[in-house]
Amino acid sequence: MSDFSIGELQKLHDVACTVARLAGNYMREDQLRRRQTPLATREKLNSVDLVTAADETVEKMIKDSILKEYPDHAFIGEESYSAGEEKRFLLKDGPTWIIDPIDGTVNMVHMFPMTAISIGFCLKSIPTVGVVFAPFLGGQGTMYSAIHHPEGGAWLSELGPDGPTTPLPLTSPPPPLPLDAPKGCLFFGEYGKDRRDHPQSNLTKKAANFVNMATEIGGRGGKGGMVHGIRSLGSSTMDMVYVASGQGDIMFEAGCWEWDVCAGIAILLQTGGIVVDSNPPLNLQDSDPIPMANLGGRRYLAIRGCSEDSTGRSPRMQQEALVREVWKRTERLDYQRPV
């Protein structure tokens, strides 16, 4: 990230915030139209085509605004990707925006407010600026954002563009992880869109993972994790920002994409969290350091930031220990990129 000064990153962040609010306003107006439109049209608006039209409109709005300001930057958007021929992981080292115009589209259709605009910016493949705006969460929407840089920061904004912001993580310094984690942790995960039914399907394995994490200690053949709770919001973007903010401890999700998590990861990294592959890397020894998740790998296990604990373990030691505890209790999931 050495090529960009903190001043330049601040400007990038502010541009992304402005664009996210612009897109959020469009989404709010769109929902108001849907609330007032006669039923026949509303039903039509619930169909996949028209929702996709809304996604495409928002993505174009974001893309146009950003490229007008930064015409030399690369741009990866969910809708452009889905429509294009190129299905490989496209991220290069140069300045690259990675956007999900509407994460939680199913929620948006149902007007459940866990829907977010996710705008991430990467340098050398590292999420460096992240803005997540949930336009329906609270009367003025809820925005999480960060600049991942030694002189950066992370913020929660719930009172409009001119309102005060709250620094993240919410508790600073963040508390240690529970000594017997995952016991006592708040765990976020999703069932996802792969609904095939067989004993080795992703749905079957995800459900088993959730039950393992929830079951009493000693249960499930020793896999019981007795977490405080399992939360499924229907938006991996929101799952990630809650963990990044210290409003949860563990985010475990496979099947989503880099645009779902890029912005959230920038916030997570700035608040001291880590994100690794939700499948344990093959041949990883107990003493090996755990590598960061591949941004395009479709499998993410995030742990919130924390402080040294009462036994003297560093944040990283606690986080890696918790990652290994989660891996013990979860089955490997099978998500590939189309080729």
Next chain:
Amino acid sequence: MSDFSIGELQKLHDVACTVARLAGNYMREDQLRRRQTPLATREKLNSVDLVTAADETVEKMIKDSILKEYPDHAFIGEESYSAGEEKRFLLKDGPTWIIDPIDGTVNMVHMFPMTAISIGFCLKSIPTVGVVFAPFLGGQGTMYSAIHHPEGGAWLSELGPDGPTTPLPLTSPPPPLPLDAPKGCLFFGEYGKDRRDHPQSNLTKKAANFVNMATEIGGRGGKGGMVHGIRSLGSSTMDMVYVASGQGDIMFEAGCWEWDVCAGIAILLQTGGIVVDSNPPLNLQDSDPIPMANLGGRRYLAIRGCSEDSTGRSPRMQQEALVREVWKRTERLDYQRPV
């Protein structure tokens, strides 16, 4: 409800809204203290005792305010109940307030914002006024409320006590349920606090229910429901108000209590929703009308309000058909009242 005029109910509603915001302000101040307190104390604040102390403080605040205004009314609160000797279902026909000072206590400890104050008021055992205030959801908190009465109404307030309100359900008239429901529905349910591990435990059965609802049509021996999504928020109060508002379709929860759902049910009834037992009543025939849930029965299956569908089915016909489809896909749960 004939004893109370709409004017009297309006006053009750306004008193409950004011009290809920008062309690919400206390909870926000309490969270600010926790964010700024050194770690040792914050860890202590995470322990069960101190969280209970917060619950008790909020319940007393609500009880004192309400009984000052209505000294002759009965009052059932979660904390008084838990502390008392009397474990039977206490609801009588007279005017009775049923309160959960803090629903989603685990979320509150983790600062995940799905936490709500739930204030319900019953006449002749029917939830008649309901106020649910989520003080951490959005910068000014999010309030759902209703007066269940022909001249009543239901409202969403996200912009503070003096801000505008949005009538509920959000889409009016509400759309029909999907013709092939539960396919296409948004389903809310919780794993709950019973984490025992055996093949017939509530946790095992709840997890199986969720997978049945999520699996593709034809899967799980014909039980696959292919809902749009499974949501677990960690607050049965919030699950209920999202369905009441038309921001979800189905709420399926067992193990919670009347104070968790009473206020939400008042909103649900006013917006045209229904709530029945999540276990099918024994000996109920296919042609029998489905009775309303017993408020003290600890098992609730709620379906949102809807309009006549394209095949001419009334809202009630669609709702009862969906209830039977959910019953087919879910196992009976075992929750009792302590005696």
